[in-house]
């Protein structure tokens with residue numbers, strides 16, 4: 001159990017700024033998800049916490065103790081590496097067993113713990129293979145098993161489920177959630193997957209170009225993205241972001257007229273989530289255009305409408321059918337949230 | 351048609367090169383089993399004998415003690431050089447220390463100095479230390495020659511090992527030395543084995559220093575070969591028998607390297 005505190009940490013590779021003066025407190029027992037586009041510094045942040053990367057400036061505190069100069073082995077961390085980092089000359093069993101061996105766990109207990117953990121990640125039958133004889137997903141599960149085989153103070157997981165098929169990913173997600181509930185170990189978790197972030201996180205830190213742009217609960221980040229970047233990044237399909245301007249209390253763009261509580265200005269972006277739009281009849285809808293694409297996802301149909309440069313996507317009923325290029329109308333649901341951003345700065349306006 | 355012509359040409363060239371390279375060696379092997387009177391004959395039709403091998407091991411040639419010297423010098427050199435070189439190679443490969451590149455160059459540059467330039471200083475030094483004609487002197491000299499080479503060679507192998515597994519081991523709770531023992535060495539094992547054999551061969555064949563620094567007690571096989579050039583002429587059949595003694599271990603090792611020189615030990619560590 002441990003609180004992790006990052007104080008003004010910065011990482012430069014030569015003159016390239018990978019992480020710029022970020023502060024972040026990860027509470028004891030919290031499940032913190034780092035979310036952000038490729039190359040934004042998620043792995044770098046993790047590696048600094050783990051002690052694999054020197055910190056250019058700033059402090060890292062674990063349980064209130066400054067551990068900048070402590071070697072990784074003394075930080076009591078378990079980590080799933082983005083690229084696995086398995087021991088190729090050892091069998092799966094030896095791979096999973098190694099951390100226990102290093103911490104002096106007795107042989108008998110090691111054996112049962114390895115077996116239990118392997119079963120959890122559905123690797124029980126592959127214990128005597130070597131990593132080179134495994135598929136990518138199986139390797140990733142070995143990496144995961146090696147991390148969860150013991151109970152450290154902190155878990156660091158860098159996209160631990162990225163290479164699994166959809167079904168296994170859901171199973172493993174539940175497994176991790178259960179594990180976290182059971183052990184209450186402070187966890188930092190990197191993912192690209194919205195669902196993973198939403199379902200697992202106590203809090204989500206959205207990163208961009210080495211900076212944390214928003215740190216909040218998944219609910220809050222979804223409902224109230226701090227800026228244009230977060231708005232576009234969170235949610236799947238992502239939020240509709242419509243370029244337009246406000247005049248006389250009405251937001252206008254090609255085919256769009258929506259009243260908003262904002263004084264006159266141009267260069268405004270209006271955001272609305274696809275799941276908060278209804279497909280409506282009649283020409284007097286707030287959003288009008290021609291049907292551009294229909295995508296059946298199973299439980300719903302994604303309807304994309306276009307009008308000039310405006311493109312809006314709505315999540316409609318799975319049974320919805322219409323001809324491409326036929327007129328199409330969308331109405332925000334009751335209580336739908338409109339997000340307003342400044343085009344140039346990306347800042348939230350309301 | 352065209353392709354088969356290229357194929358034939360290629361084969362012919364390979365055979366030609368093999369013959370050029372292997373002929374003297376084959377001839378040496380044949381001569382080793384000839385009686386003295388057949389030694390100068392070009393005929394392949396001779397009565398083979400093992401007498402030469404008996405002769406070289408008895409007085410006055412005493413090849414036995416030379417074999418002993420060679421084995422001891424080469425083995426001890428390998429046993430000291432390879433572990434030291436492996437640690438040095440690991441450090442050069444992994445630690446980003448200031449002046450690392452220069453230091454590495456410095457170590458390599460010792461290989462560019464012609465042996466004849468330093469053999470006299472070595473001679474004087476060992477005379478001062480009263481180590482002339484001892485195996486210790488030969489071991490020291492060979493270490494100086496071989497270690498930089500082995501460092502360079504093992505570094506190549508370690509460079510090729512991704513650091514991911516090492517980092518994982520450090521997180522799992524291993525100290526740096528433990529990482530080297532548990533992770534790096536097993537993964538670099540084929541490379542280290544190969545380097546050891548190279549190191550052995552280099553030492554085994556070393557001639558100049560052994561010639562200058564030994565007289566009677568510490569004479570090694572290559573130097574011993576010279577003693578078959580006597581006032582009574584060159585004793586080719588004995589020289590060949592001794593030559594066989596020198597080459598056979600090297601042949602065996604070369605075969606061993608080929609068999610065990612397998613890359614791909616690191617497969618499966620990462621995506």
Ligand SMILES: Nc1ncnc2c1ncn2[C@@H]1O[C@H](COP(=O)(O)OP(=O)(O)OP(=O)(O)O)[C@@H](O)[C@H]1O
Nearest residue numbers: 013016018036037038039040041042043044045082
């Ligand atoms: N050893 C290095 N030397 C130089 N630049 C590096 C090094 N490692 C990472 N970087 C750079 O730092 C930035 C952050 O990298 P990082 O690996 O943290 O990204 P990430 O957020 O984990 O991305 P991904 O989602 O693709 O894994 C990238 O722009 C990357 O190019």
Ligand SMILES: [Mg+2]
Nearest residue numbers: 042043082158
């Ligand atoms: Mg990464």
